Amino acid sequence: FGRTVDLVITDINVGILYVFAVTSMGVYGIVLGGWASNSKYSLLGGLRSAAQMVSYEMSLGLSVVGVLMLSQSLSLVDIVNAQAGTWRGVIPRWNLFVQPLGFALFLVSANAELNRAPFDLPEAETELVAGFHTEYSSMNFALFFMAEYANMITAAAVATTLFLGGWRGPFLPPVVWFLLKVFAFLFLFIWLRATLPRFRYDQLMAFGWKVLLPLALANVVVTAALLLGG
Numbered sequence: 001f002g003r004t005v006d007l008v009i010t011d012i013n014v015g016i017l018y019v020f021a022v023t024s025m026g027v028y029g030i031v032l033g034g035w036a037s038n039s040k041y042s043l044l045g046g047l048r049s050a051a052q053m054v055s056y057e058m059s060l061g062l063s064v065v066g067v068l069m070l071s072q073s074l075s076l077v078d079i080v081n082a083q084a085g086t087w088r089g090v091i092p093r094w095n096l097f098v099q100p101l102g103f104a105l106f107l108v109s110a111n112a113e114l115n116r117a118p119f120d121l122p123e124a125e126t127e128l129v130a131g132f133h134t135e136y137s138s139m140n141f142a143l144f145f146m147a148e149y150a151n152m153i154t155a156a157a158v159a160t161t162l163f164l165g166g167w168r169g170p171f172l173p174p175v176v177w178f179l180l181k182v183f184a185f186l187f188l189f190i191w192l193r194a195t196l197p198r199f200r201y202d203q204l205m206a207f208g209w210k211v212l213l214p215l216a217l218a219n220v221v222v223t224a225a226l227l228l229g230g
Contacts, residue, residue, distance in 0.1 A: 007167050008076075011075055011077045012075065012076075013074060013075050014075075015074060015075050015076035015077070016068065016162075019154075019158060020060075023113075023154065026053075026147070026151065027049065027050050027053045027054070029147070030046050030049045030050065030132050031047065031049070031050045031132075032046075033046060033133065033136070033144070034047070034131075034132035037132075037133075037134070037135035037136065038135070039134055041131070042131070042132050042133070042134045043132075045132035045133075045134070046132040048131075048201065049115060049132060051205070052119065052204065052205075052208075053112075053113055055112075055208040056109045056112040056113055056119075056208050056212070057113065058213055058216075059109040059208060059213050059215075059216045060105075060106065060109035060110060062105075062213070062216035062217060062219070062220055063102045063103075063106040063216050063219070064102065064106060064162055065216075065219075065223070066099045066102045066219055066220060067095045067099055069224060070223070070227075071083075071095075076161050076166075079095075079161060079162060080165060080167065083165040083168060084165075084168060092165055094164050095162060099219070102163075102216075102219050103159075105212060105216050105219065106159060108212060109208075109212060110159065111189065111192060112204075112208065113151075114148065114155060115148070116189055116192065117193040118192070118196040118197060118199050119199065120193075120198060121198065132144075152186060152189055153182065153186065155185070155189075156183075156185035157182055160181040160185065164181045166178060
């Protein structure tokens with residue numbers, strides 16, 4: 001009865017590439033915001049953020065390559081549809097269970113991209129006062145904070161789409177399932193901020209280049225080998 005309204009505005013056949021292309025431009029706003037305030041603390045915070053986001057962007061992109069190979073599509077709708085059904089009638093066919101390493105890498109890299117603890121070096125109070133937005137107040141300061149939490153919601157929505165089956169789930173309406181999964185990721189981000197201590201900057205960069213990047217490359221190679229081997 002009635003007309004079905006999908007939770008999709010438009011289905012772009014390169015959807016995941018579009019998402020990564022748009023979100024990667026956020027670093028320019030942070031760098032320019034730190035530079036324009038004419039403060040050494042803000043400038044250092046902006047440069048730190050740029051280096052951090054560029055470093056972890058590679059691991060973030062490689063972490064989803066396994067998902068793309070499994071779904072054989074760059075479309076977000078096709079990725080969700082590829083996760084339909086269950087194993088043995090109980091376990092959902094989410095990419096979380098097929099790509100656990102990719103999921104862990106995505107979660108850590110996304111947290112670093114968001115400049116959230118323990119990766120909040122651009123805003124380290126003990127070193128840089130408040131980081132790249134030290135000199136901002138009123139609505140300008142509010143816009144930076146709104147952007148940070150908008151990034152959190154975007155990362156949670158992308159993770160839900162790629163690894164938790166998107167809006168798919170039994171009994172409840174699709175929009176309820178999607179919101180529940182997004183809220184679960186948001187809770188995780190906030191819990192990590194309140195739980196883990198901050199890295200030193202050298203530890204942060206070494207972790208991104210020497211740990212996450214090799215693991216992401218290994219995950220791509222192993223996934224490709226398993227798919228080719230049948």
